[in-house]
Amino acid sequence: MATFIVLLDYTDLGIRNLKDSPQRADAFNEFAEKAGVKIVGQYWTIGSHDGVLIMEAETEEKAASVLLHLGAGGNVRTTTLRAFDWAEAQDLIDAD
Secondary structure (H helix, E strand, C coil): CEEEEEEEEECHHHHHCHHHHHHHHHHHHHHHHHCCCEEEEEEECCCCCCEEEEEEECCHHHHHHHHHHHHHCCCEEEEEEEECCHHHHHHHHHCC
């Protein structure tokens, strides 16, 4: 499974509906699970971004699909990073 780190930023709509954020997160988690994407962690943050989502998906297409669904709600914008653990990074570094 590929790991993705997603940086979340509220839109104007999302910040206006801030109190609904935990319920929206629960709904997204259910949607992602049904789509075959595992939510590893979800955090509300302070600083440059409003949240961080860590998820695993079998393919980049599955990850993109659930994130497009998330973005279509209009409450957050996402920046997605493909993450590699130590072993995956070592394989990349050692590849010819």
